[in-house]
Amino acid sequence: MFSPASPPARRTAALLTGTLLLALAATGCGSGSGSGNGSGPGSAGGEVTSITALDYYTDESEHAQWGEMLDACGRSAGVKVEQTSVPGASLIPKVLQQASSRTLPDLLMLDNPDLQQIARTGALTPLDAYGIDADGFAEGIRSAGTYEGTVYGLAPNVSTVALVYNKDMLAEAGVAVPRTWDELKAAAAALTRPGRYGMAVDANPTFEGTWQFLPFLWSNGGDEKQLDTPQAAQALRLWVDLVNSGSMSKSVLNWTQADVHDQFVAGRTAMMINGPWRIPALNQDANLHWGVAPVPVPQLGQTPVTPLGGEVWTVPKGPSKARQEKAAQVLACLNSPANMLTAARQHFTVPSRTAVAAQYAEQTPSMAAFVGSVEAARARTGELGVRWPQAATGIHTAIQSALTGEQTPEEALRHAQRLATEN
Known part of the structure; x- marks a missing residue:
């Protein structure tokens, strides 16, 4: 969500509009818009000594950590990587401006739901042109980087959501960690008392609210292609029942994922839906004993289907094939098993290669539920x-x-x- 702007905000960042799509296409990015290198070292006709990269990792530590990895991958490719980070809300306008002036970077990071709309313009190059494949990646992760059957982007790490619960509160109330919707309603009711709600979600009127609802919609067989179905209504009814029963605050209508986290840390809710990017903050309170479990499902034995968050790295089209080749080498390096594991440890994300993710889950038990959920997670643009x-x-x-x-x-x-089918 879009988060992952802070990581969670990025995971649920607003996607491109049709206006943006048309504007990008009008700039001619699909016909060779360049990387703005002009003449000199590394230009279309010379030796490539440096490439440019654009992302939205503006948090100081996050920018530095990704910068170190880009530097290391650049050295392995024989180039210097010049990293630029802009706020999440500014990334797509920046891409639009660069497309218009034919100064797209050599390496471009995108929130995964944005990839299809950018790829549709012809601005990106297929990764198989550089011998990069997605073998070993979870299906949903491959889907997130794919447009019309072709892979244009790969995410070194991803995220999703799970149920985070206060161990002490559940033990005091004699409540087991809920696995099903019925158990969730019963647990939330038992955990609710003056000054504390049993359950919290982000239900605000943004894509972040949609992101949090998707596990309930999808796990019940609902589908974004047809929203007016009994399965979708049952999922929404669950949230309505939690609010109407008093087990969940009506304020969830305005809460962000950060607000939900704050309510949990303050002891004003016993359970919440949230992502692994909250773990560093949860770990700061030594008196807070928390656990993570899969999002409850309609019936026991079902596998929760959660949304996939995370950023994909892409290679835009440009006048220099040599620069594109170098950018692709850096992209492949970022997606190596070793770098996936490093990034996962730094950012509490899930490695995109299934085998690496399993190794990480063994090493980091607090991430096990997230790793398990990623195996069945879906790209929001998949349908x-x-x-x-x-x-x-x-x-x-x-x-x-x-x-x-x-x-x-x-x-x-x-x-x-009706809204979903309007032209």
């Missing part, structure tokens, strides 16, 4: 591609309408379906 933003808007609009009581879940989702 609708560039039409995903409309469906996402319909979903968080329906959540707001249903949780406020303005509409029943069924009515809200019928409206959501």
